[in-house]
Amino acid sequence: MSRKTRIDKRVLVVDDEADLAELLELTLLKMGLSVDKAGSVAEARALLARHRYDFCLTDMRMGDGEGLEIIEHIQARKLDVPIAVITAYGSMQNAVAALKAGAFDYLAKPVSLEQLRTLIKSALRLDDDEDQHAPGTSGEVSGRMLLGDSAAMKQVLELIDKLSRSQAPVYVSGESGSGKERAARMIHARSSRSDKPFVAVNCGAIPEHLMESEFFGYRKGAFTGADADREGFFQAAHGGTLFLDEVADLPLLMQVKLLRAIQERKVRKVGATQEEAVDVRIISATHQNLARCVENAKFRQDLYYRLNVIELHMPPLREMGADVELIAQHVLVRLAQQNGMPTTPALGPEALAALRHYAFPGNVRELENMLERALALCDGQVITADDLQISPANEAGREEGGPDSGDSLQDYLDRVERAAILEGLEKTGGNRTQAAKLLGVTFRSLRYRMERLGI
Numbered sequence: 001m002s003r004k005t006r007i008d009k010r011v012l013v014v015d016d017e018a019d020l021a022e023l024l025e026l027t028l029l030k031m032g033l034s035v036d037k038a039g040s041v042a043e044a045r046a047l048l049a050r051h052r053y054d055f056c057l058t059d060m061r062m063g064d065g066e067g068l069e070i071i072e073h074i075q076a077r078k079l080d081v082p083i084a085v086i087t088a089y090g091s092m093q094n095a096v097a098a099l100k101a102g103a104f105d106y107l108a109k110p111v112s113l114e115q116l117r118t119l120i121k122s123a124l125r126l127d128d129d130e131d132q133h134a135p136g137t138s139g140e141v142s143g144r145m146l147l148g149d150s151a152a153m154k155q156v157l158e159l160i161d162k163l164s165r166s167q168a169p170v171y172v173s174g175e176s177g178s179g180k181e182r183a184a185r186m187i188h189a190r191s192s193r194s195d196k197p198f199v200a201v202n203c204g205a206i207p208e209h210l211m212e213s214e215f216f217g218y219r220k221g222a223f224t225g226a227d228a229d230r231e232g233f234f235q236a237a238h239g240g241t242l243f244l245d246e247v248a249d250l251p252l253l254m255q256v257k258l259l260r261a262i263q264e265r266k267v268r269k270v271g272a273t274q275e276e277a278v279d280v281r282i283i284s285a286t287h288q289n290l291a292r293c294v295e296n297a298k299f300r301q302d303l304y305y306r307l308n309v310i311e312l313h314m315p316p317l318r319e320m321g322a323d324v325e326l327i328a329q330h331v332l333v334r335l336a337q338q339n340g341m342p343t344t345p346a347l348g349p350e351a352l353a354a355l356r357h358y359a360f361p362g363n364v365r366e367l368e369n370m371l372e373r374a375l376a377l378c379d380g381q382v383i384t385a386d387d388l389q390i391s392p393a394n395e396a397g398r399e400e401g402g403p404d405s406g407d408s409l410q411d412y413l414d415r416v417e418r419a420a421i422l423e424g425l426e427k428t429g430g431n432r433t434q435a436a437k438l439l440g441v442t443f444r445s446l447r448y449r450m451e452r453l454g455i
């Protein structure tokens, strides 16, 4: 690598193996970065207290402690230092634990210097044009944010914040229309990858025979009609985020190929002999129960573990309390503007009550459609309950909605339990001890249930 001008970024390398620490230091110095080394957890803590670092790279196991302790130290003090861990070969569990604790990414031993450079570049936003690494500004506009003020949505937003600082694969679960794609876009927009592409793929919409070439690209002449080289989704998302929507719809054969690409961080175009390195962060989603797809042998377990390092669960709208009004108001203002209406019609009291009681099986998307229709039907001033056209069959409110939508009894019971817990938390401002009292269960039981339901 040619000599680079110095970049005003400081990295802390924590490793008690002097040789490896030196190799890492040299690589980082060659990239133009300033480097400090610590040979133990204690030394790392002392340095973190004294200096401001832009990145920390730590081994997982040191004489006096674990790399995890350093992650926790940084998180607890909200130091805003992206941190990557170096794990022993084959210890995926350690890597997962680190990512869950808030690590930005991990490198497996033996450390590939090329991977290290890619990782550092993406963490520090140093790319081909090093003058442009303005930190922070993601260019996010509020129209792209998830709206909501309920305890459920606050939790989602907090987790998104944390996930934006990491490179871990994220699996977004939730019902149809609950904002899974919007959440994925938010994570990307706030991450160090925000100036690189976000590529969204609906896995259910690609014909099976085209999948490989769509994902990995093809070389000219690979098949009839391939009259020029073409990139696939992976290459298109290079440096950025690949959002795999409806991932449960991938056929098994494609799941194997996807797993390989994710593991190796390399893909091969159809018709090519060489593999090429790709750097993408994977966010996947489906409205199906992915764990159940694994049980039914429709989804590979190994891929499931790869994708589902961290789960972000999007709450259904009916569990978001007063958020329905908040979101409805925003949507109305936007739609009225788009339609060139001089004023935004207000929601009448009965319409508001109807929205509050409706179960919204199609979630926010259904709310948007409902309001669009209501705007066309209303008198231009006030939207009435009639304008919302909520069909009586679906009026079975949030409380009464039974296991009639193809759900199993367990799904239904989970839903009811989840709604009750969230309501309890909402009423007590998120205080678990008080919520447990309100719900008539012990604190321990509430904690267990929250864990089980991913709340």
Ligand SMILES: Nc1ncnc2c1ncn2[C@@H]1O[C@H](COP(=O)(O)OP(=O)(O)OP(=O)(O)O)[C@@H](O)[C@H]1O
Residues within 6 Å of the ligand: 145, 146, 147, 148, 174, 175, 176, 177, 178, 179, 180, 181, 182, 183, 245, 286, 287, 327, 364, 365, 368
């Ligand atoms: N909390 C929210 N605040 C504002 N808009 C939202 C929110 N949640 C969802 N939306 C909007 O609802 C619509 C559906 O959201 P999105 O496409 O992200 O859902 P999804 O869960 O990915 O749906 P599907 O399962 O059908 O793919 C979009 O127009 C999105 O902008």
